[in-house]
Amino acid sequence: MAREIKLGNRMVGDGHPAYVIAEIGINHNGDMDIVKGMIDAAVHAGADAVKFQKRTPEVCTPPEQQKQMRETPWGYITYLDYRYKVEFNEEQYREIDRYSREKGIAWMASVWDEPSVDFLEKFDTPAYKVPSASLTDLPLLKYVRKTGKPMIISTGMSTMEQIHKAVNVIGTENLIIMHCTSTYPCEPEELNLKMIETLRREFPNNPIGYSGHEVGLVPSAVAVALGASSVERHLTLDRAMWGSDQAASVEPGGFEKLIKYIRVTESALGDGVKKVYESEKGSMKKLRRVVSDD
Numbered sequence: 001m002a003r004e005i006k007l008g009n010r011m012v013g014d015g016h017p018a019y020v021i022a023e024i025g026i027n028h029n030g031d032m033d034i035v036k037g038m039i040d041a042a043v044h045a046g047a048d049a050v051k052f053q054k055r056t057p058e059v060c061t062p063p064e065q066q067k068q069m070r071e072t073p074w075g076y077i078t079y080l081d082y083r084y085k086v087e088f089n090e091e092q093y094r095e096i097d098r099y100s101r102e103k104g105i106a107w108m109a110s111v112w113d114e115p116s117v118d119f120l121e122k123f124d125t126p127a128y129k130v131p132s133a134s135l136t137d138l139p140l141l142k143y144v145r146k147t148g149k150p151m152i153i154s155t156g157m158s159t160m161e162q163i164h165k166a167v168n169v170i171g172t173e174n175l176i177i178m179h180c181t182s183t184y185p186c187e188p189e190e191l192n193l194k195m196i197e198t199l200r201r202e203f204p205n206n207p208i209g210y211s212g213h214e215v216g217l218v219p220s221a222v223a224v225a226l227g228a229s230s231v232e233r234h235l236t237l238d239r240a241m242w243g244s245d246q247a248a249s250v251e252p253g254g255f256e257k258l259i260k261y262i263r264v265t266e267s268a269l270g271d272g273v274k275k276v277y278e279s280e281k282g283s284m285k286k287l288r289r290v291v292s293d294d
Contacts, residue, residue, distance in 0.1 A: 041237065052107070155178060193219060224266060233250050
């Protein structure tokens with residue numbers, strides 16, 4: 001079985017360019033103009049898709065957190081009220097859908113609860129993402145699987161046993177498994193990029209990706225060198241903007257560099273077969289004292 005799946009018009013997996021997702025998430029702070037600016041930035045950088053987060057706040061926000069107060073751009077409000085401020089309605093998602101199609105980029109969303117799945121079924125997105133926080137929500141995993149769409153699952157804050165349990169529930173068909181550490185931002189020593197190789201061994205039929213929350217770009221390119229066939233990074237227009245994810249996000253210029261680094265890494269990996277390149281023959285003639293026919 002080939003380690004690949006199809007997302008929209010793109011194959012994702014071994015032998016294909018890494019599928020790069022620009023995670024808009026909630027960095028838009030409820031502003032559609034910011035959303036469009038971020039979509040433009042993702043397109044300019046060469047990303048394959050942008051991604052949002054869809055919640056039904058009263059369903060997926062833990063009861064003990066709903067009434068907690070916090071400072072926000074909208075004043076001192078409850079955590080539940082804040083969650084509603086960064087949610088978009090159907091009309092706004094219709095505009096996201098229209099604008100993304102106009103710009104030629106795919107869009108999708110992480111789903112945090114069953115009503116959000118029902119909501120997004122109104123749209124023709126290439127896949128559903130299940131965030132790390134919901135990996136242990138087995139009823140949600142089953143509900144998403146019933147849609148028949150490809151699934152992407154993140155594995156932050158999870159044990160190998162929990163990952164296996166989730167995969168056993170949903171099956172391995174049309175599934176991308178993303179290595180992730182759910183710290184924002186994440187220190188290099190906790191990225192544990194070798195887990196990409198571990199997941200490749202544990203799930204030999206599935207594309208393995210990387211969802212990164214580090215500061216900087218190098219680890220994401222290293223992830224591709226280690227076998228990640230998809231890379232997801234948070235995108236922001238300005239890391240100084242308000243929001244919990246901004247510090248672990250990449251600004252437009254950085255995102256353009258990130259994708260360049262990924263593509264250079266893919267090109268540099270080669271095929272693992274030793275050969276003498278034509279470009280080497282001049283040096284060989286000039287520098288090698290003993291010429292062998294071997």
